[in-house]
Amino acid sequence: MTKKMTLSLSTLKPNVGSRKRRTRVGRGEASGHGKTSGRGGKGQTARSGGTIKPGFEGGQMPLYRRIPKVGFRARVAVVGSNDYNVVRLSVLERLENGATVDIEAIKKLGYAKKSSRKAGVKILGDAGNFTKKLHLKVNAISSGAKARVEAAGGTVEIVSA
Numbered sequence: 001m002t003k004k005m006t007l008s009l010s011t012l013k014p015n016v017g018s019r020k021r022r023t024r025v026g027r028g029e030a031s032g033h034g035k036t037s038g039r040g041g042k043g044q045t046a047r048s049g050g051t052i053k054p055g056f057e058g059g060q061m062p063l064y065r066r067i068p069k070v071g072f073r074a075r076v077a078v079v080g081s082n083d084y085n086v087v088r089l090s091v092l093e094r095l096e097n098g099a100t101v102d103i104e105a106i107k108k109l110g111y112a113k114k115s116s117r118k119a120g121v122k123i124l125g126d127a128g129n130f131t132k133k134l135h136l137k138v139n140a141i142s143s144g145a146k147a148r149v150e151a152a153g154g155t156v157e158i159v160s161a
């Protein structure tokens with residue numbers, strides 16, 4: 001009659017012979033791992049804690065510093081410039097109903113101060129009520145400002161700079 005064993009973490013054992021015993025070094029010449037304990041002769045690697053960092057070439061200028069570095073992409077080229085002429089909704093309240101607001105209209109109002117050719121126009125909301133029905137052609141607008149313009153009956157069109 002065979003005893004049925006249940007499988008659990010407490011009954012797990014490796015197969016016989018599958019686990020080698022660790023080599024005990026420094027136990028005399030006869031062991032084959034005496035004297036230098038398998039570390040070779042003298043030097044940094046023979047010492048305890050004596051590891052050499054990857055890429056270290058003994059004080060010689062390492063390869064990663066010798067070779068020329070090629071390529072650079074500026075942050076502006078990757079994500080674009082975040083350069084805007086900021087205009088508040090209270091400024092647009094001065095315009096008449098049904099007007100189209102673009103970069104030229106903003107310049108006429110005197111609010112496009114940044115002369116960078118990449119500088120766009122961003123509309124931000126502010127305190128107070130907005131009642132004008134305007135058609136905005138801008139580069140960016142905050143979500144609150146967009147909701148207030150559309151609630152007043154206006155439209156928002158995002159154009160690239």
